[in-house]
Amino acid sequence: MMPTARNTVRKFSPLLFSILIFVVWELLCKGLRISEFIVPAPSAIFASMWTFRGPILDNAWQTLWTTMIGLALAIVVGIVLGCALGVSKTIHRTCSPMLVAFNSVPKAAFVPILVVWFGIGSLPAILTAFLISFFPIVVNISTGLTTLEPELEDVLRALGASRLDILRKVGLPRALPYFFSGLKVAVTLAFVGAVLSEISASNSGIGYMMMSASSSLRTPLVFAGIFTISIMSMLLYYACVLLELRFTRWARRGASPA
Numbered sequence: 001m002m003p004t005a006r007n008t009v010r011k012f013s014p015l016l017f018s019i020l021i022f023v024v025w026e027l028l029c030k031g032l033r034i035s036e037f038i039v040p041a042p043s044a045i046f047a048s049m050w051t052f053r054g055p056i057l058d059n060a061w062q063t064l065w066t067t068m069i070g071l072a073l074a075i076v077v078g079i080v081l082g083c084a085l086g087v088s089k090t091i092h093r094t095c096s097p098m099l100v101a102f103n104s105v106p107k108a109a110f111v112p113i114l115v116v117w118f119g120i121g122s123l124p125a126i127l128t129a130f131l132i133s134f135f136p137i138v139v140n141i142s143t144g145l146t147t148l149e150p151e152l153e154d155v156l157r158a159l160g161a162s163r164l165d166i167l168r169k170v171g172l173p174r175a176l177p178y179f180f181s182g183l184k185v186a187v188t189l190a191f192v193g194a195v196l197s198e199i200s201a202s203n204s205g206i207g208y209m210m211m212s213a214s215s216s217l218r219t220p221l222v223f224a225g226i227f228t229i230s231i232m233s234m235l236l237y238y239a240c241v242l243l244e245l246r247f248t249r250w251a252r253r254g255a256s257p258a
Contacts, residue, residue: 040220045227048220055209060228063194063206066122067232070129071190075183078134082141086175092142103135107193108200115201125197125205132193133186140182144175180244187240191233 022042028034029041036044049056081099085092107128114124148170198207206225213221 086145
């Protein structure tokens with residue numbers, strides 16, 4: 001195979017693989033005569049997405065902005081806590097067990113409490129997205145700061161740099177690759193949290209739409225909601241990848257523009 005053809009195949013391999021999965025899925029549903037109430041064929045799902053494109057877009061926008069607000073809160077809190085844990089050994093030793101214990105609690109357990117406190121609506125979805133997504137950012141920021149070479153810190157202190165100068169000019173830039181690693185995980189988790197809250201306690205959003213479609217046995221519309229969530233999550237994930245390439249190219253050996 002010529003190099004140009006090989007590069008073309010490599011470039012479009014994710015799209016080709018996705019098409020292959022949908023084709024096999026369609027053939028299995030048609031060949032085995034599986035009812036669309038059990039597992040709808042991709043053609044039925046795409047038809048449902050087109051038929052209900054208006055409600056899907058409205059609810060997708062609701063889910064998107066609640067997720068983005070929750071993710072923004074997670075980024076701010078995650079950076080602050082991560083810096084505190086990475087700079088101070090005392091804070092790290094004191095707060096780490098509590099953070100690990102908090103993260104181990106299923107976030108679905110917080111949804112009823114948030115509904116009691118804030119009622120049904122967007123706020124529980126925002127807070128659930130925040131609660132489920134800030135921990136990876138905290139862990140990765142603190143890891144990036146704690147892996148800073150002690151010799152480098154000693155040299156900077158000898159040159160008169162304060163702890164804040166070291167954090168701002170060296171620590172945070174060195175922690176950027178770790179931050180983006182945590183952010184890519186947090187993006188997908190934020191959607192999980194928002195949709196989880198919408199299923200349980202909301203009157204709008206993709207989660208609410210999926211629950212309503214499930215109660216009326218419109219399985220293709222439920223799968224259409226799943227596809228919509230996947231598309232939004234994937235787009236945000238690759239937006240983070242592009243930002244990572246833009247700001248951490250220095251950390252990648254042989255990196256080329258995406």
